[in-house]
């Protein structure tokens with residue numbers, strides 16, 4: 001339940017603002033000049049705010065599309081990401097957003113058309129390159145879809161640009177934007193997964209792993225391409241067992257022909273971000289880990305990272321072609 | 331000697347109130363007593379030292395100075411929730427209505443701030459204008475007071491906005507002349523709202539207690555710090571590893587493990603070793 005909506009004066013009459021506001025009839029509206037005057041303030045308590053986040057409707061002025069961090073790709077020569085939203089309705093304990101923003105409030109940028117223009121420019125600038133655009137880097141790409149309608153807006157854009165790929169990365173089971181249209185060859189719906197037991201402890205407020213698998217299976221049956229993102233790989237007692245069971249369950253539920261790609265990503269935090277997140281949730285089992293600090297990064301040891309990636313990769317390679325398997329290091 | 335101020339599990343509330351008549355019922359409700367006759371601003375506290383209250387007097391400068399004074403005098407910990415309550419004029423609402431403030435405009439420089447308000451609150455939320463002189467033009471439909479923006483600015487320096495609350499009771503407006511206000515009416519306005527105020531305080535007590543639990547250092551931290559010398563940065567590392575050990579299933583007696591240590595470095599080595607190969611059992615997590 002959203003109790004408070006801050007609205008930038010500039011976009012208070014924007015049709016998308018009006019449509020979003022109509023979905024929260026009881027919320028209190030507060031006008032602001034710039035979203036930063038609420039979102040970027042230092043004296044905010046992320047943890048308390050996370051229990052009752054406000055929605056901020058804003059106009060994005062720049063930085064619509066950015067190069068994806070190295071190691072984020074799934075095979076294209078150039079990777080970009082765009083975020084129509086900052087922050088997430090879910091509360092995964094390993095999420096970097098907790099350490100990135102001082103606020104847990106959700107910022108939604110309503111000027112979607114500017115994202116289209118920017119993506120178009122990039123496509124025109126790189127006619128020879130294979131390009132992938134990732135939706136949902138600073139948020140979950142679909143979790144608030146019912147409110148924002150961003151996927152519904154941007155999907156037709158990519159229908160008109162079949163030569164570039166787009167990935168929606170999500171834990172949401174919101175499949176409506178895909179159930180109304182024909183499957184597209186250049187669109188991947190990628191689900192973040194981990195063993196159910198670990199997910200129950202770390203993926204707060206998200207749909208369960210089983211529900212995610214069900215959603216994937218429905219989408220696959222309609223012909224959509226599915227990405228499997230085992231990211232981050234989480235260590236713990238019997239991890240081999242837990243990952244084996246999960247991977248088998250996934251491949252038993254989704255036809256291999258529907259799987260576009262699989263990627264594995266390690267658990268990594270920049271040192272300061274780790275300190276900030278640890279301060280917010282000092283009693284979390286995630287941080288018990290066997291975690292080490294190396295060159296300003298907190299992570300499992302190299303041996304653990306490699307062992308986990310190798311093990312899961314081997315297991316996955318029994319089902320799909322190795323060329324579809326990627327290691328994420330972003 | 332590093333002192334453990336977090337020993338007793340308790341929340342922490344600090345009140346900043348302009349007038350004695352506004353504060354009286356709160357002082358009674360939370361059994362606070364005057365701390366000293368001689369202090370710059372009168373300060374009251376309860377015997378558990380969970381509630382402290384300062385009478386700031388009227389105006390921004392007083393509110394700001396009193397807030398900082400209370401912060402220092404009461405050694406307000408990081409998990410303190412700060413409450414400013416008082417009467418306010420308003421062009422809408424009814425005489426005696428209690429409102430929470432979620433936007434403050436400083437009339438003197440136009441600066442705008444956005445305090446957060448209690449979650450799932452049954453009380454209306456409003457904008458407030460802090461002015462330096464009493465205003466009887468109520469056309470802006472905002473609450474009007476003379477202290478809140480200064481209170482918010484001062485508390486924002488040492489507290490997060492989620493732990494700052496501004497509560498106003500409507501005392502004057504187009505149909506209630508400000509000139510009719512007297513001490514007894516002011517006191518009655520707050521007294522009739524005391525059950526509402528208690529609801530608000532309960533919410534902030536619980537937030538403060540949660541923060542206390544989050545910020546509380548493990549008891550053993552103080553024992554170790556007093557036995558070996560740790561630099562400030564080592565203290566942070568020590569705190570982190572001790573918290574991790576406390577969350578883990580490690581049942582060893584930590585002080586026993588450390589008994590032969592000669593310095594902080596060897597303490598850290600032994601503690602880090604404990605966690606180096608720790609495997610989380612997600613079945614019990």
Ligand code: SF4
Nearest residue numbers: 088090091092095139
């Ligand atoms: S779903 Fe993704 S963006 Fe949302 S909290 Fe979890 S990790 Fe963060």
